[in-house]
Amino acid sequence: MSGLEQRIQNAVHGQAQPTVTVLSSLLAVEDELGYIPKEALEEVAEFTHSTVNDVWAVASFYPNFRFDPPAEHKVEVCWGASCHLVGAMSVFKSVLEAAGMEDEGDTADGRLTVKLNTCLGACAHAPVMAVDHHLFGRVTPQSAAQKVIDGLQQDKHGK
Amino acid sequence: MASSFLEIGHEAQLRWQELVAGEKPWIRIGTALCGEAAGAFEIAGDVESELETQGVSALVSKVGCLGLCFAEPLMDVQLPGGHRIFYGNVSSDDIPEIISAHVSGGAPVVARALGYIQEAGSDAPLPDGIPDLNQHPMRIWENRIVLRNAGNIDPLDIYQYVANGGYRALHKALTDLDQNQTLEEVKASGLRGRGGAAFPTATKWSFLAGNPAQDKYVLCNCEEGDPGAFNDKNILESDPNTLVEGVIIAGYATGASKGYIFIRHGHDGPIERCRTAIEQARELGFLGKNILGSDFSYEIEVALTGDSYVAGEESALMEAIEGKRAMPRFRPPFPAQFGLFGKPTNINNVKTLSYVPEIVSNGGEWFASIGHDTSTGTVILCLSGNLKYTGMVEVPLGINLKDVIFEAAGGMRDGKNLKFLQTGGPLGGVLGADSIDVLLDFEILRAAGAIVGSGGLIAADDSVCIVDMTRSLIAFCQYESCGKCFPCRMGMSHLLEVLERICRLEGTSDDLTLMRNIGENMQAGSLCGHGQLGFNPVSSALRYFGSEFDRHISGHECPTGTCSMPRYSPALARR
Numbered sequence: 001m002s003g004l005e006q007r008i009q010n011a012v013h014g015q016a017q018p019t020v021t022v023l024s025s026l027l028a029v030e031d032e033l034g035y036i037p038k039e040a041l042e043e044v045a046e047f048t049h050s051t052v053n054d055v056w057a058v059a060s061f062y063p064n065f066r067f068d069p070p071a072e073h074k075v076e077v078c079w080g081a082s083c084h085l086v087g088a089m090s091v092f093k094s095v096l097e098a099a100g101m102e103d104e105g106d107t108a109d110g111r112l113t114v115k116l117n118t119c120l121g122a123c124a125h126a127p128v129m130a131v132d133h134h135l136f137g138r139v140t141p142q143s144a145a146q147k148v149i150d151g152l153q154q155d156k157h158g159k
Numbered sequence: 160m161a162s163s164f165l166e167i168g169h170e171a172q173l174r175w176q177e178l179v180a181g182e183k184p185w186i187r188i189g190t191a192l193c194g195e196a197a198g199a200f201e202i203a204g205d206v207e208s209e210l211e212t213q214g215v216s217a218l219v220s221k222v223g224c225l226g227l228c229f230a231e232p233l234m235d236v237q238l239p240g241g242h243r244i245f246y247g248n249v250s251s252d253d254i255p256e257i258i259s260a261h262v263s264g265g266a267p268v269v270a271r272a273l274g275y276i277q278e279a280g281s282d283a284p285l286p287d288g289i290p291d292l293n294q295h296p297m298r299i300w301e302n303r304i305v306l307r308n309a310g311n312i313d314p315l316d317i318y319q320y321v322a323n324g325g326y327r328a329l330h331k332a333l334t335d336l337d338q339n340q341t342l343e344e345v346k347a348s349g350l351r352g353r354g355g356a357a358f359p360t361a362t363k364w365s366f367l368a369g370n371p372a373q374d375k376y377v378l379c380n381c382e383e384g385d386p387g388a389f390n391d392k393n394i395l396e397s398d399p400n401t402l403v404e405g406v407i408i409a410g411y412a413t414g415a416s417k418g419y420i421f422i423r424h425g426h427d428g429p430i431e432r433c434r435t436a437i438e439q440a441r442e443l444g445f446l447g448k449n450i451l452g453s454d455f456s457y458e459i460e461v462a463l464t465g466d467s468y469v470a471g472e473e474s475a476l477m478e479a480i481e482g483k484r485a486m487p488r489f490r491p492p493f494p495a496q497f498g499l500f501g502k503p504t505n506i507n508n509v510k511t512l513s514y515v516p517e518i519v520s521n522g523g524e525w526f527a528s529i530g531h532d533t534s535t536g537t538v539i540l541c542l543s544g545n546l547k548y549t550g551m552v553e554v555p556l557g558i559n560l561k562d563v564i565f566e567a568a569g570g571m572r573d574g575k576n577l578k579f580l581q582t583g584g585p586l587g588g589v590l591g592a593d594s595i596d597v598l599l600d601f602e603i604l605r606a607a608g609a610i611v612g613s614g615g616l617i618a619a620d621d622s623v624c625i626v627d628m629t630r631s632l633i634a635f636c637q638y639e640s641c642g643k644c645f646p647c648r649m650g651m652s653h654l655l656e657v658l659e660r661i662c663r664l665e666g667t668s669d670d671l672t673l674m675r676n677i678g679e680n681m682q683a684g685s686l687c688g689h690g691q692l693g694f695n696p697v698s699s700a701l702r703y704f705g706s707e708f709d710r711h712i713s714g715h716e717c718p719t720g721t722c723s724m725p726r727y728s729p730a731l732a733r734r
Contacts, residue, residue: 017460019419021482027424027463048482061484061641062465063729064424079729080386081581082543084631085623093725104730116729118468118635119386121426122196123541123615124228124549133427137196 094141175322223397225310228550309397347523354508366495382471531557583612591703647690
């Protein structure tokens, strides 16, 4: 068994809560690996006594699942109405420019994922962004771009 | 062996006295999602290291949200036996002085203080030159029932909850009331669902209570994907024990065997705090077999969903807990007959269930005396947008909406004028500035073309374009349509196309009629509220701002210039 398969199996079999389903198993894999590899679809199908087809139906429905390995860092910009009306679009444009990207997605070097999030939940501090799940409120296009640049720089210097 | 409720209460009181009147000062820092976004975790780290540097001894707690989100990071210092002194918008530079002068030296930094809150039972003199925080515009209208502990107690410590009256309602229900009397208390309160539909809670419960099945479930809905609403997540972060107690009492009153609390995966703060509250309740004997020595046994589990707004719809929610795609079911059969895993089920929103402990403690009549007409109790509003004071307030129903906006929230920032209010989430409705002289009452607000809904209120000033805002709301609804019913799936896409055309100033004179036709089809042909109410953002915007749409279509101009700004949308992942 490969290392990847072992990690998938541990995640799927190690769920602590009583109600174990296709969705809960996929979330467990996502938590462990940050994505759902093909092997996980098979493992989850076997573990939950369903089919790969059924598992794929669920996995493809929820946009939080991705199917290739994640970039090292994730930057999310909130796209909700509260953020929209105080400049979320300009913030997102600025983040894309700092990352050298045209739209949502991963950078070619696999260092960064840039994504819109439907609501990060800190609406009183709009516009909001998140860097690796840590929230930052009242960002400006400049401060948002700086966070992207700082984050990438920090890694280069080995933290 | 589990301790008696009396013993737990005694232990809780001892611990609480140690906190507020013990040897050491107590520092509390607000760390809900709003606090996190403002940098509260960094401030908490700075406070800890500065205490060490200066060699000062103090207790530091990460509490929830006081509601004054605009002032975050928000921390307060309480000297032993004294009152709480709050510091707002705290930066790292403020910490050394607050620690040396106040925590160590006993003299508040008056120039930096936001206000004080008087400690009940303390005879310490009130601080000079610092205002009473309860007189702040955002707090003066409040009546905090669900939020009574928010920002005051450590959400990870059940003893602090018990010391502040927690679990006395469950104890009362189990010792003094039978199942039916508990239900009657909720009925007398007039409590109605706070998830959007405002259906009487006791009536809903009675459907489940009347079902003789062995396995029955109570579901608590904390999907909360609404942009502009954060009160459910905030309750779980600030006082998860209130919700857990509410879910237990709901189980008792309906004769359910198990409760599920349903939260979106990725909301780590609410999930962790809720799980901790459940574990601690189990340790103290408030959950499990023979709760507090009664013959009532009950368990609660946290269930997670992937990203899906429609998963907040009650039948889609059950599908998601079963591990499937979050798509609504046909009804009948209704959940009380055939719900989760085919068992009888009752579904309530976080806020609804969080009222239950105080209703049982203080009696239904007490709750019914608050509010307006058949809209009893309070409403928890999330204030965001271009307002001066953004955050969360719990105010009695029946309050005038204009008082909420111009008094509690301080009106608009930078002296601008209010243009419109987006109410009740993306499926709610827009109210024009001239129409907000209206009472917050489920029926009155609905008649005005808006809804209380999730409690989200997004205020926009006159620099905001209504057409662009409507496009933004429809883009969300389109992205979140689950795709099961084609009138919603295709209707949302079609509406978005038309709105984008109008924003490009390429709209035609037929476009408004076309949108109305699509809207009617969506309403008639969709299984759930997402499609049935999905035209609300457009219809309410047209009702108040028809002329602004006309200027885009006939005049080929966007009066605010917003529509020409760059525009992005998430990838269409659910196609």
